[in-house]
Amino acid sequence: MHLLVTGGAGFIGSNFVHQTVRERPDVQVTILDALTYAGDEASLAAVSDRVTLVRGDIADAAVVDPLVAEADVVVHFAAESHNDNSLTNPWPFVQTNVVGTYTLLEAVRRHSTRFHHISTDEVYGDLELDDPARFTPETPYNPSSPYSSTKAASDLLVRAWVRSFGVQATISNCSNNYGPFQHVEKFIPRQITNVIDGIRPKLYGKGENVRDWIHVEDHNTAVWTIIERGRIGETYLIGADGEENNKNVVELILELTGRPRDAYDLVSDRPGHDMRYAIDSSKLRTELGWEPRYDSFRDGLAATIEWYQANEAWWRPQKDATEAKYAELGR
Ligand code: NAD
Ligand code: DAU
Secondary structure, eight states: OEEEEETTTSHHHHHHHHHHHHHOTTOEEEEEEOOOTTOOGGGGGGGTTTEEEEEOOTTOHHHHHHHHHHOSEEEEOOOOOOHHHHHHOOHHHIIIIIIIHHHHHHHHHHHTOEEEEEEEGGGGOOBOTTOOOOBOTTSOOOOOSHHHHHHHHHHHHHHHHHHHHOOOEEEEEEOOEESTTOOTTSHHHHHHHHHHTTOOOEEETTSOOEEEOEEHHHHHHHHHHHHHHOOTTOEEEEOOSOEEEHHHHHHHHHHHTTSOTTOOEEEOOOTTOOOBOOBOOHHHHHHHOOOOSOOOHHHHHHHHHHHHHHTHHHHHHHHHHHHHHHHHHTO
């Protein structure tokens, strides 16, 4: 099988490539990645002799078309992915997440190529803290931010291309990922690297917001399950029952690094900050038989902290510029 992985130099995409090379030696991998601030060739160093990396934009049809023509399956991770950035400048989100996905869809339509679209639980909006509900594939779309609205738009394009043109596509909407190779702008790596640098972790608002954490390896085993056994046209929600509020996560990072559990600061809130995400992944589990491998958030977080402690050379070049951006936002 020849796989085209878009966004394979980013956090989840690079972990997907590592897992694929490790567990499926028969699969040939080509990566299409623009190497934006969020993409890093260094994330692929350990597999560089096993994969082909093409630097290019998913919205550039001249680059996309020949790569899709050679592929059996396209797995589409590439996106602008950070909510805070989308509030500062939404345009790259519209261009990459909407126009980029459109460009890929037109190419897979031309070449009748199987397509798997990676999306987010944020398309469903948010839940109240005391709401017993969780997101299901039937939950109406109600995105809050420029990021999540462009992801919602991309999902709807995929659904329309399936129905109108018979494109062979599946969609997955996953909850918050953590693990190695995540950019230091994101919540967990930001706080781990702050602690390493002697900076107090920063919690938005009151730290009450809840995210449904899943280890990136579990996201990617689910993606493989859907590629192999998913029904065309279907949407699968991926989650590992990992609801935690942000305050608990920061306190756990402080505890696991031997700091006092209250050594953090509350900072100004993110505008429009979604309160809670929660995934009901029973369709994926019952229909396709997927189960997560990581059953302890504490253990997964401890391993992630160790990874950032051992891989400072990977994240250090991004740290100062990232914190400078946050300082401008007062966060
Ligand atoms: P990331 O920001 O770490 O990586 C994105 C990658 O896409 C980078 O390598 C970047 O260079 C590349 N890219 C950006 N614009 C591009 C363009 N125009 N052309 C080609 N490549 C481009 O993102 P991530 O956290 O790994 O997320 C990957 C996917 O998973 C996204 O679609 C995101 O919406 C989705 N997702 C993320 C999470 C999460 O918790 N991080 C959860 C659910 C879904
Ligand atoms: O739910 C899936 C989504 O998860 C993905 O689609 C996005 O690509 C991914 O970035 C993530 O979005 P969030 O906005 O939930 O992730 P982020 O890491 O930015 O923030 C997680 C929570 O932590 C959120 O409630 C905001 C809060 N936060 C974040 C930062 C960076 C803080 O309290 N302090 C911080 O410094």
